[in-house]
Amino acid sequence: MDDFQSGEEVALWVSALQSVEGAIGGNAYQHSRVNQWTTNVVEQCLSQLTKLGKPFKYIVTCVIMQKNGAGLQTASSCFWDNTTDGSCTVRWENKSMYCIVSVFGLAI
């Protein structure tokens, strides 16, 4: 994730991070509110991305996992045009939970 393929990936990353921070920054894990948070993160991220005004299709996923000592492993891969399409994954955590936001941008 650290080696951005292009300037667009930076934009994706920035908007994902901002949306996560805004939606759940400073909160502790609460099961009753978590579904609201995931939707907020996805919606904010997507709205920020569409505001960029680029001719891209976006796919945003958000996973919030409570810190309980369990381990987690995910993997994803895409078959696309490597020159025009890109993705980025933001891993955010605080004392009580992990949040993983993946943004995929596919050029139209």
Added chain:
Amino acid sequence: MCDRLANTASLEKIRRKKQTMADKSDLKAELERKKQRLAEIREEKKRKEEERKKRDVRSQSETRKKSEAVPEDSDLDHKRRETEALLQSIGISPEPPLVPTHVSPPSKPGSVPSEVGRQDSTDGAVPGRTLHWDTDPSVLQLQSDPELGSRTQRLGPSKITQVDFQPRELVTYSKETQTPLAVLQSEDEDEDEEILEPAPQLVPEPREEEGKQEAKEAPPRELTEEEKQQMLHSDEFLIFFDCTIRVMERALAEDSDIFFDYSGRDLDDKEGDIQAGSNLSFNRLFYDEHWSRHRVVTCLDWSPQYPELMVASYNNNEGAPHDPDGVALVWNMKFKKTTPDYIFHCQSSVVSVGFARFHPNLVVGGTYSGQIVLWDNRSHRRTPAQRTPLSASAHTHPVYCVNVVGTQNANNLITVSTDGKMCSWSLDMLSQPQESMELVYNRSKPVAVTCMAFPASDVNNFVVGSEEGAVYTASRHGSKAGIGEMFEGHQGPVTGISCHNAVGPIDFSHLFVTSSFDWTVKLWNTKHNKPLYSFEDNADYVYDVMWSPVHPALFAAVDGMGRLDLWNLNSDTEVPAASVTMEGCPALNRVRWAPTGREVAVGDSEGRVWIYDVGELGFRRGAPAQWRDSQQSTSESGCSRSCLARWLCLMLRTGPASSARWRRSGPIGATLRRKQLRNWQDKGGHPHPTPPLHARQAGTRWPPHVSNPPVC
């Protein structure tokens, strides 16, 4: 020349004007032309878009698209170049290609550059987007054909993005040891042989023994057959044989003291001769790996129906947040298994527990949240069968005291919480209390109750200890229902309270002991609001105290340094009669005597329950003497006043050395005590301290004119 110059100048001016004029007109004409051109271009584009759409509907082949795309591409390119040229001619430079946040609505009349800059005349399909990517024709081609499905792209797989969070590691370490098997086996064989040999031989073959005895007597003199037979059948021999055979049988079968004489002849000698430490021996340890770990034992109770069953309650385990907070385990002393017989859970940590005295299958627990829970061992479930509601009508503070009082047919569960609320429940219906009462002292402040005790066979009056260090008497019903008197003496919260409950000829039920954070255990009389005596041998908080159920002068106390003390008031009041420290010195939270009085259960702060055997110390060997003395004094004076006096005289009785120690311990009244001692000795051992007159009056306190009554 000047004229010519002027002429040329003016001519030039005119020319320039004309030019500008011409330029202007030219400009205008050019603008008009350009507008027309643009309109044409736009129209062409629209036409082409429509054509393209039609072609899409018919689903054309790639080659055709390509062939069409190519001329379009060149056409577009051509147009682009034209517009750029037009712009340059006017004097407006073409817009920079990359302007990321430029969004303009499709219809903006009069602004030529923006219109030119946008090449997506296909407004209907893609509103509001601008081509600011790059001028790569292939890209342009892409963007101009948004509806086409197949394009000349190079698709390839991307890098795999992974997310990985490590699980929390649990490090466990286990170690096992194995004793050498060969040694054990040989020992077992030897023991078996010994036991087998004497037993079968004794009873069926007494003649063999006679024969052996004959053989032993042989060396001095050879007896004739007649003499032998005579001897064997003589009365003396038969009597002797009869007695000794009994003793020998016992000796060989028993491993306890076979010389115990039930007639009690040698008891007096042994009264003062009790060695500390030889009487408290470790029996076993109850600890469950899963449920006892990292929990503090909060309460213990022995079952009244089955003396081998014991319940222990535990508070929450902070290291296991998913395990239930409250756990109660029922342990069995009879069998050697190391796991509990029953495991009970509840949601809040259990701070007090007890077997329901008249319901053999029920276990009552008081929890930290104020809920009373009832477990039933007939059901297979581990969760409570019944629970009280968490409402203001019941308890909302931790319930440290649960007690079943009454008789088989009329019994109640009495519970008191730390906000001073006392509720009485029926075990059949825990949905609401039968009656509830606020324990308030002097109608002002509620008492924060930490412990409670009912004297034996009393269902109405009881004593409670509080967090402020004061002890109160209280009663459930009657004209003086609620808190009665306050007993002050402790300087720290009272942790344990126990009423004298040994059943015997004399009723000592007005006596109780309390333990407190002020490192002392104090002995009280309910009729006197200052302590009778203070036991100060501890060097840490004393967490619990309990009278022995069988021995009238024995009680146990546990403190925070891992010490279990047994105090025997008959022998010594300065130091405990027996004391043992648990290995590891954990803080000991609870102590409970078994109903037989022979074992003591101690719960510590690490979740372990230690069972100690109390040897002869716990037996009633000391008791008959004690009761006998009590009987003597009661026959003389016949009042409870004498009981108090008797305790004091017993302390004096053990000799001048111990009385000197007693003198040292209390600064107040030292001279008075010395006078008493002399008095007593002069009067030849009359068991009443001065003033003797008042001692004979029944049930009186010390009269007011005695300013320093002999108490510590």
